[in-house]
Amino acid sequence: MARVPQENKKLTAVMLEAGVLATGLAKRMQDHSRTDGGPELSTSHTLVKKWMDGIVGQPNERSCRVMLAVLGTKLNRDLRPADIGYPDIVLSQEPTQDAPEAFENPLVITQRLQWLGQIDVDDPVLDIVDFAVADIIDRYEVEGPKRLAPEVIALRCRIDELLRQRQHPRQVTRLYQLATKLSGMLSYMAVNRGRFVHASMYAKEAFHIATLLEDPQLRAWVRGTESFCAYYMGKYDTAATLAEDGLRYASDGPQAIRLLSNGLARARGKMGDANGVHSAINHANTLAERLPTPTGLSPALTFEPYSHARLAANAATAYLSAGDYDRTLQYGHQVEALVDESDSVWSRSLVRLDIATALLKSGSPDVEQAVHLGSQALTFSEERPIRSVWQRAHEFGSATTSFDATGAHEYQIVLRDWADRVREFSAPATTRR
Template sequence: MARTVQPNMKLMAVMEEAGVKNHGLANRMQEASRLDGGEALETSHSNIQKYRTGVTAEPKPRTCAVMLNVLSELVKRDLSPADIGYPGVKLDRKPSLALVESFESPLVITERLQMLGEIDVDDTVLEIVDFALEDIVDRYEVEGPGRLAPEVIALRRRIHELTLQRQHPKQLERLYELAAKLSGMLSYMAVNRGRFPLARMYAKEAFHVAGLIEDPELQAWVKGTESFCAYYMGKYGTAVALAKEGLQFASEGPQAIRLLSNGLARALGKIGDLNGVHAAVERANTLAEILPVPDGLSPALTFEPYSQARLAANIATAYLSVGDYEKTLQYGHQVESLVDGSDSVWSRSLVRLDIATALVKSSSPDVEQAVHLGAEALTFSEERPIRSVWQRAHEFGTATQSFDASEARDYQEVLRDWSDRVRDFSSPAKAS
């Protein structure tokens, strides 16, 4: 006797609550399956559609477990197979709810900072932490702050424990360097999540620790991250001041490239200082020509120098803010192919949004092409949204409002739908 096909209303309801579509759930399941140590899944959007419609009666235990882990993380509670319409599926182990909010309380940071003045570790332990730190930097733009912040916190706590033991001076210096970098990484991640007060506290801690070992390059990096935080808080004058402070530590060294482009030029653009933008860009370009910089698109979260491509992407944003749309398109198109060939979905989104905004604000607007790029940008970042993409997507949305065109109205609708789905990860509400 043929089986009666019935829609899985429970799965549909949970997906609706989670704000995830077929494509989104399939992509998240593929990614989660590659990271949890089990069998990798090749779930597609058509598979999800079959589960929703009841064409596929129930998933295999492994598929069901991964689906539950993903949906549990999105709705912030543990789900059982019965909750998504599969009471008959027996799991090998109970799915665990992933940690969604992963930063520490201000009290923990404060207590640790106070204890740093108090005083033998195996060098291998420090090397492992070094490797782990580099690995997190490499994975950051693929996995994002929500998934990786717990790993950084665990490393930071372990390093803190070791600093409280009696160490040889050289080992203690290495521990402090790692501590400063890990706190700095947490500051950067908190900015990406819109957790600005936490970002500032982590930065304060990182700068203090870097000062204990008198590491001006690391201090310059932290000031760059503080400027980055101020920029996304809309405090552009503060972002300028922090970038200039960082440049005093960086001098003409590698960190100056980031401070000049990501910090100074972008913030000066927001306050309309075209001459200041030109001067910062010229100095950054000169340094990038004489200093050894990496090829391709360097990671956004890195303690290494910015590459030419990363520099150009930031210059495009600076010129967009100050109203030089020709230069925005020049620098944006310069890095487009490198960005598209990278793992950075955020860079793909941000460069597209900069180009799109320049296209609609230029003297000869191309609304159709701009909206196409804007919609692509939203699609790229839907699974791992961050604060910067949220801000620029809405800035582009504002720029399209003056056009009475169906394409512009379509983007507004797509933006509203996208915003509802990613609000918990990247919206301004996270800044409180």
């Protein structure tokens, strides 16, 4: 049953008691987020008003925490999520502001270890860089490319410095493997920021090093990232070709699941090739059953195999583009719970947008529920927007223009307001101001 927006009377009452309106609360939340050690918010008075009216659902954990801090300070008492109408929000234990400064940057440790080794970089140094790479991958969907890209660039420059020094052959191989991964990560991050020239250059560098190493799985991974880049550039033929080339290197190995679902199937869907989508997804599902895959929702940025959940999320997108809305809903609902349990705000947004679009384009459109999900999707990733969410949110927005319904018009207003706030970080270059 479609959800009817209901006024959040508790939030409205607490704001009234605190003596703040939507504009004042939004401004105070922005100011507080700049000084409390967490990600900076770009909350608008329009979004606060939507929360008060119940149009866009509940805020994410970060926004809720800041809202509680602002209102609690005004009222001189501690507030819980239930006090402002959100009993379902559970606030995780937040580290103190001093926690990030309690440990050294991995680069500092590698430099000290190298100094101890005098000439050659030894395995402990490379172990720490390996750890730093894994740590960035784990943090990526929480912190995003804007914050983490500088760390990857610093590590990549450090690896380049180490490669220019005298090393043992075995260590040189490890250094080149790390260089490939770091350049590949930068390519992936650049796509998320819509910086396609940089993405292509980093990928070219990564593929060249992987070729020198004669490492087929790394070459397959880079081709998958190049296909990912071409897809968001709207070059679907190229995206499919790159994915197919990657499959030559991957064979039926771990990288094939990503190449088939994220690369080939999604590109075929955009090309209107429903049979091609079905073939690629079936092949990916067969491999996922045969190969060891992670549980839950694997990270989108990973060098490990895709999990069943990540595969399903990509299948939903591919079938949506191909016009198979029943399968979109099947895969979307299959992965929805796992996505909501994960740290990936982007996946929550993207899966909801896929389901919303399928509901809108199905034989019996559910405009109200579709708009509710679409509005939720914008809220989830507002603080860490990426190019894929921008693109899919606007594709859904275009679909709503076919409906003369209040909810459809409201989504278009919410979308314009959201787009103004996130334009710098996720919009195509031609739409940036």
